[in-house]
Amino acid sequence: MSITCLPDLADKAQCPLLVIKVGSALLVGSEGVRREWLAGLVDEIAEARARGQQVIVVSSGAIALGAATLGLDKGGRGSLADAQAAAAVGQIALSGLWTELLGSHGLTAAQMLLTLEDLEDRRRYLNVTATLTRLLDAGAVPVINENDSVATNEIRFGDNDRLAARVAQAAMASAVLLLSDIDGLYDRHPKEPGARMIPVVEGVTSEIKAMASPESNSGMGSGGMVSKLQAAEIAELAGICLAIGNGQHDRPVARIMGQGVGTLFLPRRKAGARGTSKRAWLGGRLRLKGRLMVDAGAAAALRRGSSLLAKGITAVEGVFERGDPVAIVDGDGRVLAHGLSEYDAAECAAITGLHSSEQAEVLGYAPRSSVVHRDQLVLK
Template sequence: MKKLRTIGRLADLTDAEACPRLVIKVGSSLLVGTDGAPRSDWLATLVGEIAAAHGRGQEILVVSSGAIALGARRLDLSRGGRASLADAQAAASVGQIALAGLWADLLAAHGITAAQMLLTLDDLEDRRRYLNATATLGRLLAAHAVPVINENDSVATNEIRFGDNDRLAARVAQAAGANAVILLSDVDGLYDRNPKAEGAQLLRIVRGITAEVHAMADGGSGSGMGSGGMTSKLQAAEIAERAGIALAILNGTHDAPLGRALSDGSGTLFMPRASGNVGRKAWLGGRLRLRGALVIDQGAARALHAGSSLLAAGITAVEGSFARGDAVAVRDADGAILAHGLAEYGAGECELLMGRHSRDHAGLLGYAPRSAVIHRDQLVLL
């Protein structure tokens, strides 16, 4: 198997040898005008770039926002269809047809078949459904189609939804085994402070999302049309980097936005970890919904970083209500999340065992204990 060239700069995202599989996310404010009508001329220039990438051997997946905005216009709903959950669901139901047709017609003009996939949070949080999505995406790409993916907002609720397509794009990249993600937005990238502030500097390369990097983000959506801001983009970058996937934020407001941004290097490239998690651990590390948390002491934290499983003796608190096999966070005493893992015991059993030595477990449980509260094979460090 040929070894891929390493992605080290924005221009590498158009190189089929460095980036054979690429996810492109398009925000609502780019695809839909303030009047609620699609920006068809702009989208045609982007589709032309996608067709060019397709022609040079890259496999492209598109995560496209815009269904709610398009549907709201057709239903004459206030506040862009976001006045209530019912309005958003209705607008999405109507707008998704228009959105899919828009992409299908423009790609067909270049001889490319578009495929539609509507996903919910549970489709990528449940392991079996995640693998089903992976299989479908792989087959579509093998057939040279371009999957166009969106959250299924017609059935998603506030409790079970991604809430923004930035994080959806990163999770899709994991499921599809992509090399990179491009988030097209109405901003140039990540600045070291509010971009309106005097002396604000655009960060061209970011190596690792730290607390200092998070502090630079603004959680709002500048257009008021989308649901994501810089905070959601950094969360997407974290998901991607853990899986060894590069992620870039580019300004998409210009015609043919990929070529313009990549040619002059204007944007922010978040570098992947040198050895990212793959397979089950990538899925686990990127999970957005966790059933609870286990708080651990410093000794247990050191043991985890040394490659050990999580034992009950190092647990100081149990949070939430979870069952065996559920995904939980592992936190330190200061609240920092150290890992995600699949619990070998439910919350009640964890409370019974926490702080106790393994030799005591059989007597406490009344049955033969398991080897760990979270086995290292079911745990991923963040």
């Protein structure tokens, strides 16, 4: 069985584990916490649990809550220091709120604060997977947020859309539901005559991306929809469905799933395929250590499923060690793949463009079979 439409997200057989992302604007309004709305959402989470589904919540709101408590202007985002201080205060209030409301239904909330590095480093990623699995097995509802009190501008997710997709990968979830301020993805600005919401998307293509770009005049390119499409790309690498729906209504989950109002992104790769877990982690990485530029011949070979050989590399950028993740790009700078390099940056630069028969003299040892092996590579 597989998910084909939004109502399937409420079916425990087709969606045994659902990740729900709640944004700051939905949780915190001008008067403070939107408690009545949140209580309705928690009711829906309890209903999902009662019908046999497991749920993970990715919740924003810590900075907004902390800023109000500390009296910081600009919602606590006037500076990095303000945001970190606000998050430290607000996270206590946020976790307490979820604990109280879930507890009213007899559910146990479990807080997890994650940084980008927790999900980019393979060992730490597997630790996150183990913790989530144990919490779910114990009957808890994990409530996850980015650890904004220690995250920096350079090393952070910056939005919980992509965090939710990465958490779904780590937890091996069935689907992700992003509660937004819009019903779904439109083919143009929703206010334009003839604007049409797209109910189902099968793979995030360049045409789909264009709908959320500044050049499309959609009005969605500078923020929310771009990050949501990036989240959909991350999810599809793991064979996970992702849905976008309007969270501004009371009991939003029932409206999205029951009435089918939203956009459902179907992955092009099925979950459980050979190497899916590691390839999903690798393909969904947001930070890479370097780039390997390749010629047209190498690009074509990669698309046919071949490994990357030194002969096809034209240039090397970045500082990386053996085993580090790198991007493989074509002559126009388009990312073709992510992969784990078999050499460090200096070695890659030394053997660039050389046949394997020429590499031993340069390296001082017999060359490896490839620079990036096909088993350590995922196409974009």
